[in-house]
Amino acid sequence: MVEKMPNEETKMKLVDTLRTVTAGKIYVEVERAHLTSLVVKKLESEGKIEEAANLILELQVETALFDTPKIATDTEKSRLVLKCAVIYCLLAPHTNEQWDLLNRISLLRELELVPDYRAVLELFINQELISWKNVIVRVYEKILKKTPNGTGIFDGKDGEKRWKDLHMRVGEHNMRMISKYYTQITFDRLAELLDFPLSDMESFLCNLIVTGAITDAKIHRPSRVVNLRARKANLEQLDQWANNVQKLTETLNKVLSISYVTAYVVY
Incomplete structure (x- = not known):
């Protein structure tokens, strides 16, 4: 339908309308990606490279690339796509969506092709502290940064920035773990x-x-x-104290009942 529009202006208006309607609807994410590619090509032809790049980065297509026949039949490309999926998901700020995607990636059977990256992924899923120096730097830095089969994500000046971002994500993960056990x-x-x-x-x-x-x-x-805990309001503290007293009295009553029964049986 889009290609049948009489002129370029009408075509782009239709594309923009369809992109607006399909925003946030996962069942048409691939179709929306195709529409976005039309807009990107137009922006590139006008020399608006940065605007086109930002538009591409806004896309949230999760499976289209990995499920394409070209990638699925090429083991090396499959490995590269899986590695990039893991790293970019870890670099994303922690949100409900990021956590959900992280867990769904961890369930992919194809992760067996990249065991080292699966191990890094599991570090962030496990509810334990991650040592930046002893684990990430000492064990995984040479795998993530300095191998011929690496992704190139951590190469160059932009790569150094991403490495610092990964350090921040490790710190954020550790802070969430610490806040669970420390007040x-x-x-x-x-x-x-x-x-x-x-x-x-x-x-x-x-x-x-x-x-x-x-x-x-x-x-x-x-x-x-x-x-690491929010200060409770006076009324909330009073309610908690009352609940604790009630639990204590219930426990004491049970102990007394058991004592009376035991004494009755003995005597």
């Missing part, structure tokens, strides 16, 4: 667990708080501690 932690201990210098740790934590990644954290600089 309060000192600056020194937090820097040790995050594998950050003390000065970098504070700026990193401030950035997480500002962006909303860790919403309840509060920094107390005079005491050099970080509170």
Whole structure:
């Protein structure tokens, strides 16, 4: 239908309308990608390269590339696509969508083709701390950056920036794990667990708080501690205290009942 439009202006208006209608609808994501490619080609012909690149980056096509026959029948290209999928998913900021995609990628049977990348993926899925120096740098840096069969994602100046972004993602993952088990932690201990210098740790934590990644954290600089739980309102604290007292009395009553029964049986 698009190709049958009488002129270029009408054609592009139809394309823009269809792209607007199909936005966010996963069952037509491939068709929307084709429409976007038409817009990108037009922008490239007009010399608007940056605008075209931004438009491509907005696409959220998850399976179209890997499922194409050209990729599926070529083992080397399949490996490259899988590696790139893993790395770019890890580099993405942590959201519900990113976490969902991360878990779906981990279920792909084809990940057996890239066991090292699957291992890196599992580090982020496991609810455990990841050591940047002892695990990522010592074990996986040579695999991710310095091999002939690498992806090239971490090469050059842009690659160095992505490597720093990966460090940030590891730190964010570790911060989520720490906030699960700590209510309060000192600056020194937090820097040790995050594998950050003390000065970098504070700026990193401030950035997480500002962006909303860790919403309840509060920094107390005079005491050099970080509170990782939101302060409860007085009424909420009172309700919690009342519930705890009720549970305590119920437990005591059960103990007394057992004691009476035991005494009755003995005597």
